[in-house]
Amino acid sequence: VRVAPAEIPGDGPVKRIFLLTYRDISQARRIDRMRSDFVANASHELRTPLASLRGFIETLQGPARNDLKAQEKFFGIMHEQATRMSRLVDDLLSLSRLELRSHIAPDDPVDLAPLLGHVRDSLLPLAKDLDVTVSLVVPDKPVVVRGERDELIEVFENLIENACKYGQEGKKVDVILHGGEGGEAEVVVKDYGPGIPAEHVPRITERFYRVNVEASRSKKGTGLGLAIAKHILTRHRARLLIHSEVGKGTTFTVRF
Ligand code: ADP
Secondary structure (H helix, E strand, O other): OEEEEEEEOOOOOOEEEEEEEOOOOHHHHHHHHHHHHHHHHHHHHHHHHHHHHHHHHHHHHOOOOOOHHHHHHHHHHHHHHHHHHHHHHHHHHHHHHHHHOOOOOOOEEEEHHHHHHHHHHHHHHHHHHHOOEEEEEOOOOOOEEEEOHHHHHHHHHHHHHHHHHHOHHHOEEEEEEEEOOOOOEEEEEEEOOOOOOOOOHHHOOOOOOOOOHHHHHHOOOOOOHHHHHHHHHHHOOOEEEEEEEOOOEEEEEEEO
C-alpha cells in the first residue's frame, strides 16, 4: 500500500487529499524469492565440486607430488567432479532454453511406441548394472501425439532412469503405453521400490528438491531432472501425475 499526499490545484483554499494506491505484490515477491533461491542453489551445487577440485589440485601440487598411486586415485575423483559439473551446467542450460520457449507449443507428429523403445534400449546398460528389468508394453496401433521428439525422449529417459535408480530394490520397472484416437495418450512408468513419503511428493518436481540429497548425488543426480520434465510436459500441454506408496513403489503417469 502506498500513501501519497497531494493537493488539488485551483483558486480558493488549498485542499489537501491523500491518494491511496494498493497493489498485490505477493506474486512478484514470490517469483523474486524463487529466482534468488534458484541462483543460490545453483551456485552452491557448482561450488561443492569446484572446492573439491581445488583441494585435489593443491594436494597434487604439494604432498602428493611424488605419490603415483595417490595421483591416480585423485585424478579419478577429479574427473568425476568435473563430470558432475558438466551435467549440472547442461541441465541448467536445458532449463533456461525451455523457459525461453515455454509459450510455443511443439507440433510435430511423434509416434510414442518407437520412441519409448528407443529410450528403453538406451537405458539397458544402466538397468543391467543395477540388475533391474525394464519391460515395455505398447498397443498394436500407433499412438501419435503432437510434440518435439528430443524433448519427449528427455522426459521418458528421466522417468525411466529414476525408476531404475531409486526403485532398484524392486528389481523391475514397467513402462506401459495406452493410446486412443484423437491424440489421447498415457505413458505409465512404474517401479516397485521404496516409494516416496507423501509429504515429499508434491515437491519433487521443484528445482533441486531431493528426498535424500546424498542418495541423489551418489546416483549421479542433479536434482533438476523432474523440473525439466515438468517444463517440457507443460509445453506439450501434458500432465505429470505422481502416485507413490511407501514400501510399494512409485508410478509416474504422463497424460497427453
Ligand atoms: P535427481 O537428479 O536427484 O534424480 P530428479 O528431479 O530427477 O532429480 O528427482 C528428484 C528427486 O525425486 C530425487 O532426488 C528422488 O529423491 C526423488 N525420486 C524421483 N523419482 C523417484 C522414484 N521413482 N522413486 C523414489 N524417489 C524418486
